[in-house]
Amino acid sequence: MLQAIKYSKGKLEILDQLQLPFIEIFIPIRSTEDGWHAIKDMKVRGAPAIAIVAMLALASELTSALEGSMIPRSAEEMCQYISTKLAYLVTSRPTAVNLSDAARKLETLVLNRAKIAESRGSDVAHTFIQAAEAMLGDDLKDNQRIGHNGAEWIAKYAVKPGHSQVAVLTHCNTGSLATSGYGTALGVVRSLAANNTLQHAYCTETRPYNQGSRLTAFELVHDGIPATLITDSMAAALLASAEAGVGAIIVGADRVAANGDTANKIGTYALAVLAKHHGVKFLVAAPRTTIDLATKSGREIVIEQRPASEVTSIKGPRSDAESIDGASIESVQIAAPGISVWNPAFDITPSALIDGIVTEVGVVEKGAEGQYHLDGLFDAPSV
Ligand SMILES: CSC[C@H]1O[C@H](OP(=O)(O)O)[C@H](O)[C@@H]1O
Numbered sequence: 001m002l003q004a005i006k007y008s009k010g011k012l013e014i015l016d017q018l019q020l021p022f023i024e025i026f027i028p029i030r031s032t033e034d035g036w037h038a039i040k041d042m043k044v045r046g047a048p049a050i051a052i053v054a055m056l057a058l059a060s061e062l063t064s065a066l067e068g069s070m071i072p073r074s075a076e077e078m079c080q081y082i083s084t085k086l087a088y089l090v091t092s093r094p095t096a097v098n099l100s101d102a103a104r105k106l107e108t109l110v111l112n113r114a115k116i117a118e119s120r121g122s123d124v125a126h127t128f129i130q131a132a133e134a135m136l137g138d139d140l141k142d143n144q145r146i147g148h149n150g151a152e153w154i155a156k157y158a159v160k161p162g163h164s165q166v167a168v169l170t171h172c173n174t175g176s177l178a179t180s181g182y183g184t185a186l187g188v189v190r191s192l193a194a195n196n197t198l199q200h201a202y203c204t205e206t207r208p209y210n211q212g213s214r215l216t217a218f219e220l221v222h223d224g225i226p227a228t229l230i231t232d233s234m235a236a237a238l239l240a241s242a243e244a245g246v247g248a249i250i251v252g253a254d255r256v257a258a259n260g261d262t263a264n265k266i267g268t269y270a271l272a273v274l275a276k277h278h279g280v281k282f283l284v285a286a287p288r289t290t291i292d293l294a295t296k297s298g299r300e301i302v303i304e305q306r307p308a309s310e311v312t313s314i315k316g317p318r319s320d321a322e323s324i325d326g327a328s329i330e331s332v333q334i335a336a337p338g339i340s341v342w343n344p345a346f347d348i349t350p351s352a353l354i355d356g357i358v359t360e361v362g363v364v365e366k367g368a369e370g371q372y373h374l375d376g377l378f379d380a381p382s383v
Pocket residue numbers: 045046047048171172173174175178179184185211251252253254264265266345
């Protein structure tokens with residue numbers, strides 16, 4: 001399985017996703033500063049992956065400090081050290097809730113550990129490291145369950161009568177390159193393919209970072225899943241095409257508000273409007289770590305604004321390059337110099353346009369009154 005994150009006993013490496021799909025290179029993350037910059041620069045991206053890399057970056061830093069016995073000796077001082085580092089890490093990208101959710105949970109864990117009599121700084125550090133390491137396996141299990149639950153729902157509600165397969169469209173990258181493995185929305189595509197329910201997968205290029213053409217296409221080709229890349233502007237024509245027969249759109253999420261409004265990659269809202277117009281099911285796939293009950297609606301979600309250069313330039317290997325390496329990758333300008341640019345990384349899809357929210361504990365649909373009730377998800381035991 002494709003991996004964006006490699007970690008073993010305090011040694012963290014990430015696949016530099018700015019180089020994909022042309023160059024597969026893992027780079028070391030040795031500190032929280034390395035982690036912050038890798039997330040900010042989107043060398044690693046994807047709501048779950050961001051949280052995991054941030055926590056493991058701090059775990060790696062603590063592991064090195066423990067080996068060098070360079071850590072605060074008292075439990076209280078260690079808690080303060082960890083809290084300061086977590087507060088720094090969460091400033092890297094604001095929209096995805098997974099990072100701040102993980103920071104809050106692990107900070108609570110270490111504060112509780114420090115309350116045990118005779119605790120030392122090293123005891124608190126080990127507690128943090130173990131919890132951070134557990135995130136990798138937990139996320140993978142969640143994704144496999146999301147895949148199963150989403151594929152089951154699509155087979156039941158999006159496959160036309162008399163058919164056994166369905167074509168689906170996905171946006172951005174929500175696969176192994178956005179998580180610890182398998183993926184969320186792309187995990188559902190993987191499960192549909194494994195169940196022989198997938199007729200065809202369509203992926204949008206997802207301008208301007210091109211998560212679709214660079215990352216999702218890379219994953220679908222890697223897995224041998226029948227897939228076609230379209231530009232973002234082709235989505236309406238695709239949904240209007242009886243030949244394509246798209247029956248469902250499945251996307252990921254960066255933050256799902258308590259009422260089901262969802263922040264996701266820019267362009268998601270447009271796809272939800274198209275789905276409603278064409279009578280196509282629209283699903284959001286996300287682990288419960290992406291659901292933020294403290295945020296009441298999409299209006300409260302901060303949307304990250306990214307640099308203009310991501311819109312006005314594009315990177316790739318030179319067409320005359322005999323071999324593809326770092327030297328052959330060039331950036332070219334594709335917009336008129338002097339034009340101003342608006343580059344929000346995400347948009348908000350109102351819950352009214354979402355037919356279901358696929359999680360590791362099941363698919364939530366709106367109640368009879370047309371509202372989502374997501375708090376019940378947290379009473380459910382993790383299956
Ligand atoms: C399972 S990834 C969720 C989410 O993250 C992506 O954003 P980015 O590539 O900017 O980190 C995209 O919105 C995915 O749907």
